[in-house]
Amino acid sequence: MQDTLHALLGLQEIDRQIFQVESELSRLPKELEARMGGLAQREHNIAERTAELNKLRAGIKEIEDMATGLRQRQRKLENEAASQKIDAAMLASYQHEIRSVKRTVSSAEDDGLELVGQAETIENEIAEMRAALESEAPDQVAFRDNVATETTAAQAKLAELQAERAKLSSDGIxxxxxxxxxxxxxxxxxxxxxxxxxxxxxxxxxxxxxxxxxxxxxxxxxxxxxxxxxxxxxx
Ligand SMILES: [Zn+2]
Incomplete structure (x- = not known):
């Protein structure tokens, strides 16, 4: 029975190593997946912020178009008010409308500026996120290469251990x-x-x-x- 115990102890030593190599082989793809999953999440965040930015830009364009239209209307009213053919009551009415259009333009311009500020903030955020991703790109490549190298080495080690194990387990147990x-x-x-x-x-x-x-x-x-x-x- 001492021989059996001795043989089992030898087997245990090999199996301990096999166990380690196997857990490494199951850990490596998970690590890679976690890393790549993190990247995909960050790409997704950039895409989301970009969609938000495009929406803001569309809003800014809308406000600009509206302000342009209102300014044209203001000039038209000003020309009509300057005409000699109108009486005092009409002039007052024109001036009233001109003031009202100016207020609307001014408020649209304020809204537009607010949106431009928001868009700039998001633009900066996106640029930072992209720069971070790009600066990490060489690390990602190195990480992937490293995982591949470690996996190949672990597989070779496993094959070696399994061959050794086959020899031992047929050894009088x-x-x-x-x-x-x-x-x-x-x-x-x-x-x-x-x-x-x-x-x-x-x-x-x-x-x-x-x-x-x-x-x-x-x-x-x-x-x-x-x-x-x-x-x-x-x-
Ligand atoms: Zn016990």
Whole structure:
């Protein structure tokens, strides 16, 4: 049974490394996805701000057109008011309308200025967002390359470890023990064995009964921790 334990410990060492490489292989694409997702979100924000800016610009154009029309109307009224053919009452009426048109133009101009200010703020924001994205572009390329390199290296390492594992697992361990070990590996996050120190399982830190510790010391059988089921071995 000491041989089985010894072989299982060798297997455990390989599997610990396989577990690490596999978690790296599952982490790398997620990291890349998170990074790219962040980029897409920022592109989306820029598109949204640009749509807002276009709406503001359309509003500004509308106000400008209205003001132009009103100024034309003002000039027409002023010309008519200057004509010799009108009497005092009509002149007063023209002047009243001219004042009213001037007030409307002035208020439209104020509204237009307000919108121009808002548009400038958004333009600056968009320029900053774009500049930030562009300045980060080389980092993005480097990040992507780095993930690709790390993935290739991890895959090569995994293949190497799996070959080594295949050699070890066919190395005198009974199918029953292999099955026990493999199940534990899955349920115990890659740690199927645990050393026993002072009657305490180092996998789950629970004390085991003395008789089990004695059976482990005798070395004639596989002893599992009653609490976490890990295969116990002497430290
Ligand atoms: Zn345990």
């Amino acid at each position: 009974s199918p029953e023990h292999i099955r026990m070990y493999t199940d534990l590996l899955a349920t115990r996050e890659g740690e199927a064995l645990a050393p026993l120190v002072d009657q305490v399982c180092q996998g789950c830190y629970v004390s085991i009964p003395k008789n089990l510790a004695v059976r482990l010391l005798r070395g004639n059988e596989i002893v599992q921790c009653p609490s976490c089921n890990r295969i116990l071995h002497r430290a």
